[in-house]
Amino acid sequence: MSTTATEGTTARKWLLSYPTLMLGVFFVGPFGIMLAVSFFQRVESAFYKPAFVFSNYARLFSSLFLDNLAFSLYLGMLVAVISVSVAFPFTYLLSRMRMRTQTIWLVFLLSVLSLSEVIIAFSWSILLSRTAGVSNLLVWLGLMDHPVGLAPGFTAEVLGYCYLTLPYTVLMLYPSMSRLDPELTEAARTLGASPQRAFFNVVIPAMRQPIVASLILVFVFTLGVYLIPQILGNPEHWTLSVLITDQAVYQSNVPFAAALAVFLLLTSLALILLTFVLGARERIHTAS
Amino acid sequence: MTRTVRNLYFAAVAVFLASPIVVVLGVSLNAKKRLFFPPDGVSLRWYADMLTDAAWRGPIENSLIIATVAGLVATSIALPLAYVLWRHRLLYAKILYGLGIAPFMLPPVITAVGFMVFWAALGHYGQFENVVIAHGIFLVTLPLMTISLGLEALDREMLEAARTMGADEKTTFLTVVLPLVRPYIISGYAFTFVLSMNEYIIAYMVAGFTVETLPIKIFNALRYGYSPVMAAVAVMFVMIAILVFGLIGRFGNLPRLLGRWEPMDR
Amino acid sequence: MNADSHDALTLQGVSRHFGDVAAVSEVDLTVPRGKLVCFLGPSGCGKTTLLRLIAGLDMPTGGRIEFAGRDVTALPAHKRNLGMVFQSLALFPHLSVAENIAYSLRIRGQDKAAQRQRAEELLDLVRLPGVGDRHVSQLSGGQRQRVAIARALALEPELFLLDEPLSALDAKLREEMQVELKLLQQRVGVTTILVTHDQREAMTMADMVVVMRDGEVQQIGTPLEVYRDPANAFVAEFIGTSNLLQGEVVDDTSVRVDGHVLQAARLPAGAAAGTAVTVSVRPEDVHLYAGDEDGPNRLSGTVAFVRDVGQSVELYVDCGGTRITSHVQPRDKPDVHQGQTVTVELPPEACVVLKR
Numbered sequence: 001m002s003t004t005a006t007e008g009t010t011a012r013k014w015l016l017s018y019p020t021l022m023l024g025v026f027f028v029g030p031f032g033i034m035l036a037v038s039f040f041q042r043v044e045s046a047f048y049k050p051a052f053v054f055s056n057y058a059r060l061f062s063s064l065f066l067d068n069l070a071f072s073l074y075l076g077m078l079v080a081v082i083s084v085s086v087a088f089p090f091t092y093l094l095s096r097m098r099m100r101t102q103t104i105w106l107v108f109l110l111s112v113l114s115l116s117e118v119i120i121a122f123s124w125s126i127l128l129s130r131t132a133g134v135s136n137l138l139v140w141l142g143l144m145d146h147p148v149g150l151a152p153g154f155t156a157e158v159l160g161y162c163y164l165t166l167p168y169t170v171l172m173l174y175p176s177m178s179r180l181d182p183e184l185t186e187a188a189r190t191l192g193a194s195p196q197r198a199f200f201n202v203v204i205p206a207m208r209q210p211i212v213a214s215l216i217l218v219f220v221f222t223l224g225v226y227l228i229p230q231i232l233g234n235p236e237h238w239t240l241s242v243l244i245t246d247q248a249v250y251q252s253n254v255p256f257a258a259a260l261a262v263f264l265l266l267t268s269l270a271l272i273l274l275t276f277v278l279g280a281r282e283r284i285h286t287a288s
Numbered sequence: 289m290t291r292t293v294r295n296l297y298f299a300a301v302a303v304f305l306a307s308p309i310v311v312v313l314g315v316s317l318n319a320k321k322r323l324f325f326p327p328d329g330v331s332l333r334w335y336a337d338m339l340t341d342a343a344w345r346g347p348i349e350n351s352l353i354i355a356t357v358a359g360l361v362a363t364s365i366a367l368p369l370a371y372v373l374w375r376h377r378l379l380y381a382k383i384l385y386g387l388g389i390a391p392f393m394l395p396p397v398i399t400a401v402g403f404m405v406f407w408a409a410l411g412h413y414g415q416f417e418n419v420v421i422a423h424g425i426f427l428v429t430l431p432l433m434t435i436s437l438g439l440e441a442l443d444r445e446m447l448e449a450a451r452t453m454g455a456d457e458k459t460t461f462l463t464v465v466l467p468l469v470r471p472y473i474i475s476g477y478a479f480t481f482v483l484s485m486n487e488y489i490i491a492y493m494v495a496g497f498t499v500e501t502l503p504i505k506i507f508n509a510l511r512y513g514y515s516p517v518m519a520a521v522a523v524m525f526v527m528i529a530i531l532v533f534g535l536i537g538r539f540g541n542l543p544r545l546l547g548r549w550e551p552m553d554r
Numbered sequence: 555m556n557a558d559s560h561d562a563l564t565l566q567g568v569s570r571h572f573g574d575v576a577a578v579s580e581v582d583l584t585v586p587r588g589k590l591v592c593f594l595g596p597s598g599c600g601k602t603t604l605l606r607l608i609a610g611l612d613m614p615t616g617g618r619i620e621f622a623g624r625d626v627t628a629l630p631a632h633k634r635n636l637g638m639v640f641q642s643l644a645l646f647p648h649l650s651v652a653e654n655i656a657y658s659l660r661i662r663g664q665d666k667a668a669q670r671q672r673a674e675e676l677l678d679l680v681r682l683p684g685v686g687d688r689h690v691s692q693l694s695g696g697q698r699q700r701v702a703i704a705r706a707l708a709l710e711p712e713l714f715l716l717d718e719p720l721s722a723l724d725a726k727l728r729e730e731m732q733v734e735l736k737l738l739q740q741r742v743g744v745t746t747i748l749v750t751h752d753q754r755e756a757m758t759m760a761d762m763v764v765v766m767r768d769g770e771v772q773q774i775g776t777p778l779e780v781y782r783d784p785a786n787a788f789v790a791e792f793i794g795t796s797n798l799l800q801g802e803v804v805d806d807t808s809v810r811v812d813g814h815v816l817q818a819a820r821l822p823a824g825a826a827a828g829t830a831v832t833v834s835v836r837p838e839d840v841h842l843y844a845g846d847e848d849g850p851n852r853l854s855g856t857v858a859f860v861r862d863v864g865q866s867v868e869l870y871v872d873c874g875g876t877r878i879t880s881h882v883q884p885r886d887k888p889d890v891h892q893g894q895t896v897t898v899e900l901p902p903e904a905c906v907v908l909k910r
Contacts, residue, residue, distance in 0.1 A: 119503070
């Protein structure tokens with residue numbers, strides 16, 4: 001026992017030292033400093049000075065923040081519901097297609113998902129523009145009288161968000177959907193259910209937990225969107241991420257930005273942990 | 289659902305996802321500078337501009353270097369961590385794994401503010417390497433997950449077979465584990481590369497005023513109105529993503545990488 | 555010291571505890587050079603754990619392991635000079651057949667030509683010539699089996715260990731491979747330990763069988779000894795099939811079962827009258843007659859079912875509260891039918907009396 005044990009332990013320590021160093025310095029470091037700065041005092045014409053004040057957190061109750069928060073929550077929930085409603089049947093059908101077809105779709109979805117927000121926002125702003133947008137096509141087809149511009153505007157912003165979240169939602173639902181036993185729906189079919197009924201009576205109840213989890217995670221994902229509201233929305237449609245960046249970079253109020261980031265961090269972590277708890281509970285249910 | 293309904297549904301999703309790309313492609317090939325529909329004349333001049341204009345070449349080079357090195361940083365952290373966790377299931381390694389997964393699941397603006405105050409506190413704000421390290425840490429999740437998936441797919445009896453044939457841990461790692469997880473390492477690296485190329489807010493907040501990456505350049509240019517070069521850059525991004533993920537899909541097992549469960553695994 | 559004077563493998567009081575559970579407890583075993591030993595038992599009996607302890611893939615919590623007189627108890631697997639075939643075969647999918655076989659030579663830095671030559675020799679040995687450049691995935695199940703065996707023998711190991719190596723094969727191929735593997739082992743002369751839960755496999759291949767249950771050795775002996783003279787009811791039932799009758803000792807030569815007194819050739823030493831015992835009678839030793847014929851060691855009963863599978867006939871007879879099974883050759887099949895009254899005879903020399 002002894003020789004292999006010591007040999008293994010030294011190797012392990014040695015192997016883990018580099019990840020520990022990197023994550024310790026560059027992950028724990030920034031988050032720790034950010035937490036500290038959120039209690040610092042802002043200094044005009046400079047950055048900030050060390051202190052221990054709660055004034056930055058007190059500003060979480062200002063209307064500047066609360067209005068912004070309310071809009072961010074509303075937008076996030078709206079987009080999450082749209083994305084999951086569209087992505088759920090899509091993923092169900094996708095996971096039952098030929099492997100080759102699935103791979104091609106996955107390549108496409110990943111490509112869209114990886115696109116920079118700035119590119120997505122830019123593309124949608126052209127697509128919805130008056131001069132080169134989709135409305136010209138409708139005019140050309142005789143469906144509209146004259147082209148209209150939709151960007152910037154709330155509709156454009158929601159469309160941009162959904163474009164970003166739809167591939168994300170599909171990829172989130174994909175693992176659990178592909179694990180769903182095809183025999184489950186086949187059993188329902190042999191009992192006389194139509195494919196639609198089997199989908200509503202068997203697939204949706206069986207996928208309840210992944211649906212709730214993806215609603216939450218898509219919502220968290222929307223909290224991170226930063227450029228789309230600025231390019232496709234009007235200032236009253238700006239979100240928490242925009243507010244944080246604005247405070248940090250343009251208003252030079254780093255302590256307030258840090259407090260906002262800590263608030264966002266705690267909210268997101270709580271929501272993510274909630275999905276894990278839901279997942280664990282579901283596993284216990286299925287196991288018993 | 290009948291076949292027709294299914295095909296219509298898939299076509300609608302495909303149109304929704306493809307239309308901005310198609311429009312941008314159209315704009316990028318438009319011979320005139322003015323954005324207009326339908327395009328008048330086809331030309332590749334905006335692509336030539338993108339590659340020759342120093343204002344665009346600098347950001348392209350920056351982004352390529354950052355993505356290349358950030359991918360190396362992320363993969364180099366992920367490989368030993370994923371390996372030790374798989375091999376020994378240590379609690380400590382699990383905690384580190386959690387740290388590696390965490391930043392990616394959170395809104396990136398949090399990591400951005402964190403790194404901004406971090407580099408400011410060190411008096412190192414605005415440097416090129418800030419972006420590299422921040423991307424490497426933020427995206428470490430991707431190689432960590434792909435490599436872990438690859439390791440989980442290995443038959444542990446293969447390691448034991450290597451040991452009974454006289455291989456110590458290091459030899460086993462080099463001759464058995466590494467060759468077999470290499471596709472997953474490459475996939476993880478490729479994911480990191482593509483996402484680093486596209487990342488905006490972290491790059492902007494740790495060095496945005498001094499180091500112009502491609503997404504930052506596009507956004508900056510956008511403030512002064514449209515330019516067809518932007519469309520050319522956007523098309524290039526789409527091409528890189530399709531190329532990278534297409535290669536993974538062609539030579540790797542993309543459905544499995546994305547969590548599809550296969551009965552033969554068990 | 556002359557290595558030849560030692561047995562190939564010696565285990566002294568080897569144990570492996572996982573917390574409070576003893577997966578292997580206090581095993582003593584000596585394996586002579588060149589023999590093939592089978593560890594036999596139901597799943598969870600500790601046979602695979604014991605094999606892994608011998609391989610050095612797991613470390614014992616107590617006891618001592620010697621290879622040819624050398625203490626290897628603390629030696630890790632990669633320093634033990636073993637060849638092992640795993641249940642999953644564990645062939646390396648990124649290497650060709652020849653590269654798989656030559657793996658142990660490659661990691662010892664032998665040159666390419668020597669590796670290649672040895673791989674070809676071994677492929678000839680396992681009767682699979684010319685497939686060296688193929689990919690493992692291009693081989694059939696039986697061929698992979700042979701490659702795994704060849705790979706384990708590449709360095710002429712001191713001990714050849716096999717962990718249920720044939721379990722993935724279908725029944726017919728398994729039977730063939732058992733004979734082939736045994737012939738190969740005899741030809742190479744390597745000391746071999748085979749783990750199996752298949753008693754037929756053990757009977758076919760083993761020079762010596764180690765029957766295990768709940769981490770403890772139940773009996774060690776040649777296949778015939780274990781079959782003919784099981785040490786206890788568990789062994790009797792696990793090796794082949796057996797009629798197990800509960801009863802008690804009457805005197806030195808007889809036992810009482812279900813009201814009948816049976817003469818038995820051998821009783822456990824020192825069993826006093828009244829001791830509870832189990833009588834084991836192999837089905838092929840049970841004689842069966844039509845009609846009700848009284849006599850010593852005879853019971854009368856009713857035929858419950860006749861299973862005629864062609865190569866043998868199995869008759870199930872209900873005698874009062876006990877069911878007795880009789881196996882006969884087709885040509886000896888008595889003219890009986892379901893529901894008929896018959897007599898079964900349990901010859902005294904076939905009645906093995908076991909302490910409970």
